[in-house]
Amino acid sequence: MAEDDIHDDLPRESGPAGGWGSMRGIAQVFGESWPTPGVLESLGRQNKPGGFMCSSCAWPKPANYKAFEFCENGAKATLWESTTARCRPDFWDDHTVAELLDWTDHQIESTGRLTHPMRYDAKTDRYVEVNWEEAFADIAAKLGELPPDDVVFYSSGHAGLEASYLWALLARLYGTNNLPQSSNMCHETTSVNLQKVIGSPVGTVIWEDLEKTDCFFFFGQNPGTNSPRFLHPLKEAKDRGARIVTFNPVREQGLVSFVDPQNPLDMAMGRETTISDQYHQLKAGTDIAAILGVAKAVVEADDAAGGTVIDWDFLREHATGHEDFIAHARAADWGAITAECGLDEGALRDAARVYMEARSVIGVYGMGLTQQAHGADNIGMLVNLLLLRGNIGRPGAGMCPVRGHSNVQGQRTVGIAEKADLVPLDRLAEMFDFDPPREDGTHVVDAGQGILEGRIRAILCLGGNLLRALPDTGRLEKTWRDQDLTVMVSTKLNRSHLYPGRTAYILPCLARTEEDEQATGNQYISIEDSFSMIHGSQGHRSPASDHLKSELAIVAGIAQALTPASPRRPWAEWVDDYSRVRDLIEATYPDDFRDFNARLNRPGGFWRDNPAHHRIWKTESGRAEFTVPERLNALSFEPEPGRYTLLTMRSNDQFNTTIYGYSDRFRGIEGTRDVLLMNAADMEREGLSHGDRVALLGDAGDGVERRLGGLEVIRFEMPEGTVGSYYPECNVLVPMGLHDRASKTPGSKAVPVRIAREAAAG
Ligand SMILES: Nc1nc2c(c(=O)[nH]1)N[C@H]1C(S)=C(S)[C@@H](COP(=O)(O)OP(=O)(O)OC[C@H]3O[C@@H](n4cnc5c(=O)[nH]c(N)nc54)[C@H](O)[C@@H]3O)O[C@H]1N2
Ligand SMILES: Nc1nc2c(c(=O)[nH]1)N[C@H]1C(S)=C(S)[C@@H](COP(=O)(O)OP(=O)(O)OC[C@H]3O[C@@H](n4cnc5c(=O)[nH]c(N)nc54)[C@H](O)[C@@H]3O)O[C@H]1N2
Ligand SMILES: [Mo]
Numbered sequence: 075m076a077e078d079d080i081h082d083d084l085p086r087e088s089g090p091a092g093g094w095g096s097m098r099g100i101a102q103v104f105g106e107s108w109p110t111p112g113v114l115e116s117l118g119r120q121n122k123p124g125g126f127m128c129s130s131c132a133w134p135k136p137a138n139y140k141a142f143e144f145c146e147n148g149a150k151a152t153l154w155e156s157t158t159a160r161c162r163p164d165f166w167d168d169h170t171v172a173e174l175l176d177w178t179d180h181q182i183e184s185t186g187r188l189t190h191p192m193r194y195d196a197k198t199d200r201y202v203e204v205n206w207e208e209a210f211a212d213i214a215a216k217l218g219e220l221p222p223d224d225v226v227f228y229s230s231g232h233a234g235l236e237a238s239y240l241w242a243l244l245a246r247l248y249g250t251n252n253l254p255q256s257s258n259m260c261h262e263t264t265s266v267n268l269q270k271v272i273g274s275p276v277g278t279v280i281w282e283d284l285e286k287t288d289c290f291f292f293f294g295q296n297p298g299t300n301s302p303r304f305l306h307p308l309k310e311a312k313d314r315g316a317r318i319v320t321f322n323p324v325r326e327q328g329l330v331s332f333v334d335p336q337n338p339l340d341m342a343m344g345r346e347t348t349i350s351d352q353y354h355q356l357k358a359g360t361d362i363a364a365i366l367g368v369a370k371a372v373v374e375a376d377d378a379a380g381g382t383v384i385d386w387d388f389l390r391e392h393a394t395g396h397e398d399f400i401a402h403a404r405a406a407d408w409g410a411i412t413a414e415c416g417l418d419e420g421a422l423r424d425a426a427r428v429y430m431e432a433r434s435v436i437g438v439y440g441m442g443l444t445q446q447a448h449g450a451d452n453i454g455m456l457v458n459l460l461l462l463r464g465n466i467g468r469p470g471a472g473m474c475p476v477r478g479h480s481n482v483q484g485q486r487t488v489g490i491a492e493k494a495d496l497v498p499l500d501r502l503a504e505m506f507d508f509d510p511p512r513e514d515g516t517h518v519v520d521a522g523q524g525i526l527e528g529r530i531r532a533i534l535c536l537g538g539n540l541l542r543a544l545p546d547t548g549r550l551e552k553t554w555r556d557q558d559l560t561v562m563v564s565t566k567l568n569r570s571h572l573y574p575g576r577t578a579y580i581l582p583c584l585a586r587t588e589e590d591e592q593a594t595g596n597q598y599i600s601i602e603d604s605f606s607m608i609h610g611s612q613g614h615r616s617p618a619s620d621h622l623k624s625e626l627a628i629v630a631g632i633a634q635a636l637t638p639a640s641p642r643r644p645w646a647e648w649v650d651d652y653s654r655v656r657d658l659i660e661a662t663y664p665d666d667f668r669d670f671n672a673r674l675n676r677p678g679g680f681w682r683d684n685p686a687h688h689r690i691w692k693t694e695s696g697r698a699e700f701t702v703p704e705r706l707n708a709l710s711f712e713p714e715p716g717r718y719t720l721l722t723m724r725s726n727d728q729f730n731t732t733i734y735g736y737s738d739r740f741r742g743i744e745g746t747r748d749v750l751l752m753n754a755a756d757m758e759r760e761g762l763s764h765g766d767r768v769a770l771l772g773d774a775g776d777g778v779e780r781r782l783g784g785l786e787v788i789r790f791e792m793p794e795g796t797v798g799s800y801y802p803e804c805n806v807l808v809p810m811g812l813h814d815r816a817s818k819t820p821g822s823k824a825v826p827v828r829i830a831r832e833a834a835a836g
Contacts, residue, residue, distance in 0.1 A: 090331035090346045091298035091305060091740060113156050116587050116615060120144040120152060123675045127601050127611040129155065129232065129586045130729055132477035133301040134605040136281055137678025145302030147726070150734050155585040156615060159186025161567050166192075166200040171572050179542070179802070180733040183566045188582035189619035194574035201571075201580060206623065206631060209579050214635035216559045216577050217532065222249030222511070224531040225559075226521045230538025231256040231479025234586075234599030234611065235488050236655040237625035238481070239662075240648065241536050242489035242497075244629055247508055247637045251497075251515030253490050256538060257482050258518035259820055260441070263449035264475045265486065266817035270450075271457045271699045273692030274684055276483055278472035279436055280605050281678065286470030287311065289432030291425075292320040292350070293361055293456060294442010294823070295476050298328010298740055299726045304476070305332045309347045317432065319425050320350040322442060323358045323721065324751075324798060325791045327740035352424055356415040358719045358796040359446055359824035363414035363706040364422065365455040370403045370411070371426030372462055377404070383430055388464035392689055395700035399458055402702045414706040416793050434470030435460060442721075444475075445823040447710035449814035454701035461698055467689035477604040478730075484602030487666060487682065488659055492517055501662055507642040519818045522546065522810050525553055532559035532575065534632075536625065539731040541570040545808035545820045548780065563628055568731060583625045588613040590624045593650035597624070598674060600656070607679030608667075626652060710774075710812055711826045713795070717773050718756070720825040722801035722808070731802045743788065750829070751790035751798035760829055764789045767833070770799065773826040774809045782806050783832055797827070 119125030121135040121144060128135075128144060130151035144152070165185060171194070174182060191209045192201035217225060227245040229238060245253050257265065269275040284307040297304040308318065309332055320329045330353065331346045356364045376383035389396045408419050429435060437460050443452040457466070457473065465471040477483050489497050492515035499510045516524065522544045524530035533540070541547060541554055551573060554560075560575035565585050571578075584590055590597040590613060598610045623631070630645040637643070648655050653671045660667040666682045673680040685691070691698050709719065724730075725738035725747065736745050743749055750768055752760075762768065766787045772780025782804060792798060801822065812821040 090333045091302070091328035112615060113153060116152055116156060117144055117149055119614060120148060123610070123677050124612065126586050126613050127480060127609050128152070129480055131301050132480050132482055132604045133303050134281055134603040134607055135609060135679065147299070147302055147729065151729055152587060154732065154734060155187070155565060156587060157186050159184065160189050160618065161185040161187065162189050163192065163203040166202065170199040171201075171574065172199055174572050178733070179569060179731055180735070182568055183732055185567050187585075187618035188564060188566060188580060190621045191582060192580045194578035204579070209581065210631040210635040212577065213559065213561055213579060213632055217248065217636055220531050220558060223252065224529065225250060226252045226254065226516060226530055226533045227536070228518065228521070228533060228538065228540050229253070229255050229485055229490055229536040230540070231482030231485060232537040233485070233625045234481060234601055235484050235608075235659060236599055236652045237536070237629055238485040238490050239488040239655060239659050240626060240629045240633070242491070243502070243506065244633045244637070246502065246510045247506070247633065249511055251492055251494050251511050251513060252521070253492050253515055254518035254521055255482070255485055255490050256479055256518075256543070257486065258818065259543060259822075260478050260482065261444055261475055262817040262819045263444035263453060263814050267450040267453040268457070268473065268475070271454055271693065271701060272466060272473070272686045274686035276606055276684065277475045277604060278466055278684055278686045279474045280607075280681065280687070283436060283470050283472055284311065287434050287436045288316045288470065289428060289435040290316065290318045291429065291435060291437050291459070292318065292322070292329060293437070293439040294322060295438050295440030296322070296326045296328060296724070297476070298326060298332070299724060300440065301476050302328070305349075306334065308332070308349055309334060312347050312349065317351045317428050318349055319352045319354070319428050321354045321356055321361060321364055323355055323792050323796045324723070325353065325355060329353065352421075352428065354417050354421055354425065355791070355793055356417050357793045358721045359709040360415035360707045361443060361452050362448070362455050362703050362708060363411045364417060365459050366403060366406055366703065366706070367408070367411040367415070367417070367419070367422035368426045368429060369459050369462060370406050370408070371423045372430060373400050373403045375426070375430060384462050385464035389461070392691065392698050393461055393700060394695045394697040395702070396461070398702050399700040410706060429459070430463070434468065435463070435465045436470070436472055436474050437465070438474045438476060440476050442823055444814075444819055445821055446708035447812060447814060447821040447824065448705060448708035449819055450816045451701070451703050451705065452708050455703055457698070458700050461700060466698065467686055472687065475604070480603075481601035483604065483606065484600075484608070487602055488663070498662060505642065505658070505661060507640055517818050518544065519810060519813055519820060522550060525550060525557065526810065528553065528556055530557065532557055534561040535570065536563050536629070539568040539570045541573055542568065542731040542802045542805065544810070545805055545812065545822070546810040547802070548806035549778070549810070563625060566732075581628050582619070582622050583628060584613070584617055584622050586611060586613055587615045588617045589615065592624075592652070597652045599626075599652065600674060602682065603679065606682040606684055608673075608682065609679040610674035626655070709824050710821055716828050718797045718827050718829065719795060720770065720804065720807065720827045721796060721798050721823045722804040722825065723798050724801060741790070746786065747800045747803060748784050748786060749788045749799060750785040751788050751792060753792050753794050753796070754789050755794050756797070757787060757789060762787050762829075762831070766831065769830045769832050770804075770807055771828045771830055772807045772809065773828045774812060776809055776811065778809065780807045780809070797829070
């Protein structure tokens with residue numbers, strides 16, 4: 075079948091990303107059930123100094139902002155938290171927890187904003203209203219009975235720097251470094267492995283680099299869906315002649331073409347910009363082979379041109395290990411490379427040609443590289459490729475990992491870390507007059523494993539929906555309730571609340587768009603974006619309920635009930651005035667946060683700086699380190715007949731486990747999320763037709779049965795052997811033990827599965 079035919083029978087709005095489709099996407103959420111007054115004014119303040127920072131993704135906020143500096147998904151996030159729907163205590167008059175287990179994630183969150191602190195009552199299987207002081211006292215009492223090492227303090231990358239700093243302090247005062255975070259499931263691969271090879275746990279580019287570059291290489295990041303504001307600088311780059319080369323098993327519309335919804339002329343004319351000049355649909359998990367092929371073509375060109383293609387001066391001055399890597403690439407076998415990734419030699423040489431013609435190259439990547447069993451090698455290979463022509467640490471060039479949650483990077487910066495040596499414990503000891511724990515705490519995957527085995531006795535969550543986001547949800551649902559205590563600081567009801575521990579609390583908090591009125595007035599909070607820029611954020615809407623507390627006040631409430639009073643820890647004064655917490659952050663991290671309060675509202679944020687950006691390499695060798703890959707793919711398993719590589723996907727109509735709706739318009743999938751995307755040849759081999767119903771069976775060979783049924787087969791343009799289905803539904807299929815070795819990031823983008831036919835429904 076010709077490639078172009080493949081989508082013919084899909085109910086597909088095949089248009090470009092952005093454009094009228096994105097306006098319709100916003101209107102769908104806004105129009106039907108969100109007649110909230112003042113919400114347009116809120117959108118006008120989004121991502122601007124004096125306004126609030128989008129609670130959706132971590133994409134940077136430029137200094138020269140536009141009238142509306144938000145995207146379809148940022149608008150959805152704002153509208154979703156500004157809903158008029160309320161999940162009040164009387165909601166539980168009509169529902170039990172058991173009954174809600176059959177509800178979809180979309181239905182559960184659609185109950186609206188949580189309004190009161192609630193405690194689970196096992197006798198009636200409902201949550202009942204409780205007052206804040208009672209809740210804090212009881213949580214503290216229960217924690218007091220447990221060994222601190224059996225308790226986990228999770229956070230989801232959402233809360234601001236001030237609340238996050240105090241959350242980490244609370245855990246350490248209690249006596250544990252069990253401070254895992256959502257990035258453990260996300261960019262931990264970056265934090266660990268990028269640190270190892272270039273001495274920076276975060277990206278090296280800043281906004282100016284986007285404006286100067288003439289080439290982007292995209293690996294496994296989907297900007298149209300997950301960081302739509304990125305499409306604007308991409309379009310500007312294309313308009314000035316930059317080229318974009320994409321490696322992704324799935325043909326993602328946002329990487330194909332784009333119409334700017336904020337440019338009236340482009341909208342009126344339907345004027346599209348082609349995004350990717352080359353789109354390489356490699357097999358899932360085979361980026362190591364593909365990048366090795368591109369690097370091999372570069373090495374061959376350099377050999378042919380007498381050493382004028384590779385930046386040898388840069389390598390001699392700044393790198394180590396390049397001789398070995400270059401020899402490895404030279405000797406690599408084209409046949410093995412192309413068989414592994416499914417791309418032919420010509421395609422890889424085309425990509426190499428663009429790479430060599432570019433003055434400066436930015437390497438962009440996301441979950442396609444990080445959520446792999448050998449994610450470390452993926453990161454190492456992309457760094458190898460960039461280093462060959464000195465593409466790190468000069469204008470227009472560098473590494474650009476695109477982070478997820480709006481403050482996921484910042485929470486790590488201010489001490490939410492399970493690794494003790496990442497935190498200045500001595501300074502904390504002195505500042506707060508206590509003896510902090512020195513042992514490493516638990517990674518989120520180990521916490522999950524601990525809950526499966528009954529070792530973890532309590533979990534406190536600052537945001538998120540961890541039960542649903544972790545691998546092996548099916549197994550976790552069986553043991554999660556055995557915990558002595560579960561405490562969830564949340565804005566909306568979610569599935570994690572439906573598995574209450576013996577004692578369980580839901581503590582509802584203010585959302586970022588809302589006023590946070592304390593003794594000294596409406597407070598600012600702050601966040602750090604993907605480019606390490608710090609921004610202030612202030613809400614202006616009136617809170618969803620009078621009974622809500624800010625995240626910071628909730629953390630302080632627990633801390634005051636749990637930890638001994640001390641003049642060095644005036645929690646109440648910190649709640650009165652968040653700028654005092656910023657002073658503490660500055661005192662703890664003086665290099666990163668110099669003049670924190672004074673610089674809080676700089677347009678575009680203030681930069682924490684990054685040594686690798688200036689070619690200062692904080693690695694073991696003091697140089698940028700090449701790595702020789704030990705393998706050609708990042709997979710945890712070998713190919714076998716009937717075994718497929720499942721990549722778990724995000725739709726355009728969700729933010730992680732928050733499901734806004736059932737329209738994945740970029741992929742033409744409407745009205746359902748229960749789908750399995752498959753290549754036509756694979757369907758034929760399995761005797762399946764478009765629309766057939768199947769189940770996926772886990773094929774990890776670890777003796778655990780894993781199954782997800784009720785999926786409708788959709789013929790889709792993806793490579794043979796690779797299939798796709800949505801996260802979080804697919805998490806029942808992901809083994810807890812399937813993760814990157816060094817960082818333990820779950821391998822959610824390459825899960826071994828088999829396909830079983832099911833009888834057609836009804
Ligand atoms: N609307 C919306 N925005 C979001 C989120 C959301 O759920 N919805 N989540 C937020 C969060 S927390 C995060 S971390 C980011 C995630 O944003 P991304 O990093 O973009 O994450 P995904 O969409 O999970 O996967 C990215 C791409 O990887 C591709 N891929 C899968 N396997 C491979 C592979 O083996 N190789 C290559 N080269 N590509 C592969 C997939 O086809 C997909 O296009 O987005 C953030 N923004
Ligand atoms: N199979 C598979 N699994 C994955 C992934 C994947 O690609 N595939 N991606 C992984 C990634 S990248 C991530 S980051 C994790 C996400 O894991 P989490 O961060 O734990 O999950 P979210 O879905 O983002 O959390 C949603 C909940 O956060 C709460 N919330 C929303 N806003 C606020 C707020 O302002 N304050 C507070 N306190 N709570 C709030 C709401 O109650 C909402 O129900 O999932 C991971 N799991
Ligand atoms: Mo993420």
